[in-house]
Amino acid sequence: MYQVIILGTILLVSLYVSKRIHNQKLNMPPLVRYKIPIIGHTYSYLFNCEEFLKQCKKEYGDIFSIYVWGHVRTIVGKEYAQDILSRDDAFNFSVAFNKKFPGDLLLKNLGPFDPTRLLKDHITCKLDLYSERMQKSLYSATQKYIDIGDHDGPKVFNNMYHLMTRIISTPIANIFIGEEESQYEEVIKTFSEFTSDSAALLKVPPILDFIYPGLQNYFNRILVKSGLYNPATKHQDILTKHIKNQVCKRLEEKKKYGDSWKRPNDFLQDIMERDDFDPINVSYLSLADRMFALIFASIHTTAGGCANAFMDLASRPQYMQELYEEQLEVHKEADENGVLPFEALNKMKKLDSFVRESLRLVGHLTSLEHAVIKNYTFSNGLQVPKDRVVYVYADDVYQDESLQGPNPKSFEPFRHVDKNTVASKISKNYLPFGGGRHACPGRYFAINEIKFFMHNMILNYNFRTESGKVEKRKMIGPAALPSTSGIIIEKKVK
Ligand code: HEM
Ligand SMILES: *[C@@H]1O[C@H](CO)[C@@H](O)[C@H](O)[C@H]1NC(C)=O
Numbered sequence: 001m002y003q004v005i006i007l008g009t010i011l012l013v014s015l016y017v018s019k020r021i022h023n024q025k026l027n028m029p030p031l032v033r034y035k036i037p038i039i040g041h042t043y044s045y046l047f048n049c050e051e052f053l054k055q056c057k058k059e060y061g062d063i064f065s066i067y068v069w070g071h072v073r074t075i076v077g078k079e080y081a082q083d084i085l086s087r088d089d090a091f092n093f094s095v096a097f098n099k100k101f102p103g104d105l106l107l108k109n110l111g112p113f114d115p116t117r118l119l120k121d122h123i124t125c126k127l128d129l130y131s132e133r134m135q136k137s138l139y140s141a142t143q144k145y146i147d148i149g150d151h152d153g154p155k156v157f158n159n160m161y162h163l164m165t166r167i168i169s170t171p172i173a174n175i176f177i178g179e180e181e182s183q184y185e186e187v188i189k190t191f192s193e194f195t196s197d198s199a200a201l202l203k204v205p206p207i208l209d210f211i212y213p214g215l216q217n218y219f220n221r222i223l224v225k226s227g228l229y230n231p232a233t234k235h236q237d238i239l240t241k242h243i244k245n246q247v248c249k250r251l252e253e254k255k256k257y258g259d260s261w262k263r264p265n266d267f268l269q270d271i272m273e274r275d276d277f278d279p280i281n282v283s284y285l286s287l288a289d290r291m292f293a294l295i296f297a298s299i300h301t302t303a304g305g306c307a308n309a310f311m312d313l314a315s316r317p318q319y320m321q322e323l324y325e326e327q328l329e330v331h332k333e334a335d336e337n338g339v340l341p342f343e344a345l346n347k348m349k350k351l352d353s354f355v356r357e358s359l360r361l362v363g364h365l366t367s368l369e370h371a372v373i374k375n376y377t378f379s380n381g382l383q384v385p386k387d388r389v390v391y392v393y394a395d396d397v398y399q400d401e402s403l404q405g406p407n408p409k410s411f412e413p414f415r416h417v418d419k420n421t422v423a424s425k426i427s428k429n430y431l432p433f434g435g436g437r438h439a440c441p442g443r444y445f446a447i448n449e450i451k452f453f454m455h456n457m458i459l460n461y462n463f464r465t466e467s468g469k470v471e472k473r474k475m476i477g478p479a480a481l482p483s484t485s486g487i488i489i490e491k492k493v494k
């Protein structure tokens with residue numbers, strides 16, 4: 001009899017326990033204490049972010065939440081950073097982006113589109129073919145925009161990043177939509193300005209979110225939808241017109257010359273030859289929007305990478321000679337136009353390490369924001385709920401000696417030489433391109449551009465910071481931007 005009672009009790013207790021576990025609230029990361037309601041940690045996050053996050057981690061552990069701009073956000077330290085990148089069933093980059101940016105409204109005609117597939121099929125595997133054009137158009141754009149002319153004197157440039165968006169747009173436009181550069185000044189301008197014009201929506205501090213989380217984005221969406229403010233329209237008109245001209249011209253020429261037609265070799269032509277392209281019924285708006293999505297991903301990121309690498313070297317003249325000697329050696333392989341064979345990129349070992357160091361120390365304190373798309377439990381038992389936005393605590397990854405080696409935060413340009421870690425190689429201690437299955441598919445393309453750009457600058461120009469000091473990144477809260485301090489550039493006398 002008593003056995004039945006014991007069994008019954010065990011059954012009841014376990015039922016009760018399992019029901020409790022089932023209904024249990026999630027075991028969420030600790031929310032860092034704050035004093036002022038509504039404002040929460042917004043002030044510290046904006047104006048004292050580095051110290052603030054350090055203190056949070058010390059007191060609250062590897063994963064903690066803070067209250068900023070009316071939202072609870074979770075910051076994930078180095079121990080669990082890889083979860084965010086590898087568990088794409090639970091963490092989603094584009095969902096997080098769409099929470100704060102009305103990309104779907106700006107690019108209304110995008111349609112179903114897999115940029116990673118397109119880049120893999122038509123850009124990454126053809127980088128060797130594009131190498132010569134990339135160099136020619138990059139070098140001529142550099143000369144054009146860093147227009148020192150023949151008078152030798154040094155010239156001061158403020159805001160290298162701005163200059164870089166123009167320079168970098170030239171080779172990217174060349175490879176994306178065609179080689180007739182001289183004919184499309186207007187298009188280059190659109191390539192270089194589309195991102196910053198659109199991102200103006202991101203620069204407004206989300207003050208409305210203090211009233212209700214998400215209200216700012218709601219308001220921005222109304223602005224765009226109603227047509228009161230749409231920074232993309234003028235660029236769309238320009239690019240759509242250009243693409244339409246190109247596509248019509250190419251279709252006509254192909255019809256006229258048949259097999260003897262020499263097809264232009266670029267991304268646009270590749271897209272036109274895909275199965276899903278219907279020459280009878282072309283949506284130019286959709287073609288243009290696809291280009292814009294790629295422009296959004298490629299121009300400001302690559303321009304930022306170039307500007308940072310350039311500022312980092314200008315700040316540290318002690319490394320100039322060593323890099324110069326390497327470039328001089330590599331340049332012996334150049335043809336009569338100064339164009340290097342594709343393989344020469346692999347011989348720029350010191351420069352590659354320099355670029356990797358510049359990207360490693362890109363300076364974001366938090367990065368890679370992802371939205372949680374289903375409740376997720378970390379291996380330490382902490383849980384984050386669906387719809388939470390999480391950030392990788394990048395500074396935590398970069399401060400760590402066991403991940404980075406000695407002096408983790410000091411700029412040591414040759415620390416990656418002969419370590420089998422080239423600048424395009426993702427790893428858990430190097431996050432500028434994210435990681436896992438969704439790591440940036442444009443990184444090989446970007447690194448090649450940065451290296452060719454630096455190669456050319458090191459060989460042909462002298463440059464230094466106007467202040468004579470190391471110019472640090474410009475911080476806006478946890479985000480780092482290239483320094484806008486003056487750089488003095490002059491042509492090398494040969
Ligand atoms: C230095 C330059 C660049 C940096 C720092 C950069 C960085 C990133 C990062 C951090 C991501 C998110 C990865 C993740 O979610 O884990 C990303 C994604 C992406 N990048 Fe880049 N990128 C650069 C250049 C480019 C270029 C030149 C292109 C195109 C030619 C490009 C195309 C893309 C695309 C299409 C994605 C989305 C991938 C996906 O969602 O699966 N990027 N990039
Ligand atoms: C992330 O969200 C986007 C847009 O909703 C979707 O297309 C994509 O497949 C998602 N990625 C994953 C890994 O679930």
Ligand SMILES: *[C@@H]1O[C@H](CO)[C@@H](O)[C@H](O)[C@H]1NC(C)=O
Binds near residue numbers: 283
């Ligand atoms: C043309 O394409 C659009 C979608 O892009 C489709 O809705 C339409 O039916 C197509 N028209 C023809 C004649 O195929």
Ligand SMILES: *[C@@H]1O[C@H](CO)[C@@H](O)[C@H](O)[C@H]1NC(C)=O
Binds near residue numbers: 025026375385386
């Ligand atoms: C996710 O967690 C919430 C509590 O924050 C809970 O109400 C919900 O049922 C959970 N969803 C799933 C699918 O377990």
